[in-house]
Amino acid sequence: MVKFGPSGNSNAFYDQGYKSSLDAPGWLRDMGLEAYEYSCTKGVKIRESTAVQLGEKARENNITLSIHAPYYLNLASPDEDKRRNSIRYLMESLQAARWMGAGRVVFHPGSCGKTGRAKALELAKDTLSRAIDQADGKGFGDIVLCPETLGKTNQLGRLEEIIEMCKLDSRLIPTIDFGHIHAYTLGGLKEKRDYLRVFEVIEEGLGRERLKNLHIHYSRVEYTGRGEKKHWTLADTRYGPEFEPLAEVLIEKDINATIICESRGTMAEDAAVLKEIYCKIRDKG
Numbered sequence: 056m057v058k059f060g061p062s063g064n065s066n067a068f069y070d071q072g073y074k075s076s077l078d079a080p081g082w083l084r085d086m087g088l089e090a091y092e093y094s095c096t097k098g099v100k101i102r103e104s105t106a107v108q109l110g111e112k113a114r115e116n117n118i119t120l121s122i123h124a125p126y127y128l129n130l131a132s133p134d135e136d137k138r139r140n141s142i143r144y145l146m147e148s149l150q151a152a153r154w155m156g157a158g159r160v161v162f163h164p165g166s167c168g169k170t171g172r173a174k175a176l177e178l179a180k181d182t183l184s185r186a187i188d189q190a191d192g193k194g195f196g197d198i199v200l201c202p203e204t205l206g207k208t209n210q211l212g213r214l215e216e217i218i219e220m221c222k223l224d225s226r227l228i229p230t231i232d233f234g235h236i237h238a239y240t241l242g243g244l245k246e247k248r249d250y251l252r253v254f255e256v257i258e259e260g261l262g263r264e265r266l267k268n269l270h271i272h273y274s275r276v277e278y279t280g281r282g283e284k285k286h287w288t289l290a291d292t293r294y295g296p297e298f299e300p301l302a303e304v305l306i307e308k309d310i311n312a313t314i315i316c317e318s319r320g321t322m323a324e325d326a327a328v329l330k331e332i333y334c335k336i337r338d339k340g
């Protein structure tokens with residue numbers, strides 16, 4: 056079963072008078088959605104009692120939870136203190152995931168800095184192995200870590216780099232952010248075969264099982280020569296990539312992904328439209 060949901064809360068959620076994310080699972084179910092990515096991108100600040108309540112609400116409403124870890128972690132930092140702190144942010148995210156019963160923690164691996172891509176990847180893999188060991192030590196081994204493809208050209212997170220990281224341990228599942236791939240390839244996702252190629256590369260690197268359980272981010276993205284500039288909404292059709300060819304490939308390859316919409320401000324409404332597009336193509340099939 057493919058699941059659709061937003062990253063964080065839509066403007067409409069707040070406009071309708073809701074103030075707490077505890078109301079999000081019920082609100083999302085009423086929109087026909089199945090997933091919710093709780094954002095800890097500015098730091099893991101959620102309290103245990105709130106996280107536990109959010110988990111209960113999510114289960115009552117059949118909403119699958121994931122967490123997005125802080126943006127500022129950098130597994131590839133040349134500074135050992137920063138790498139150690141990055142492991143700590145991952146552990147805090149895993150702890151919050153445990154409290155709320157979230158099965159996945161999405162994270163941005165970091166940046167290439169001045170070290171160069173190859174060296175940055177080596178550092179990130181080393182830091183990630185240490186994080187996996189610590190996660191096991193703390194009893195978080197069953198929560199899936201999902202390194203994400205990133206959109207800026209100087210970030211560590213091209214598709215091939217994410218696959219290399221995921222080879223470290225079979226529990227790692229990539230977060231494939233198609234907006235980001237479109238941005239760092241400077242508009243590379245145009246036709247169905249461009250999406251197919253992404254899925255082929257993942258299957259070759261990580262096998263069918265992980266391909267079937269992908270974590271996916273989607274939004275339209277504006278980019279410059281340095282990659283990602285800004286996320287837009289589904290209505291902003293001057294920016295790609297298009298969702299239809301992606302939906303076709305997901306259906307053809309029978310992929311049970313969780314698809315998180317990261318539109319700016321309208322992520323939940325747009326997630327519902329993505330689901331509609333997906334279902335229409337599937338039912339026609």
Ligand SMILES: [Zn+2]
Binds near residue numbers: 123
């Ligand atoms: Zn992200």
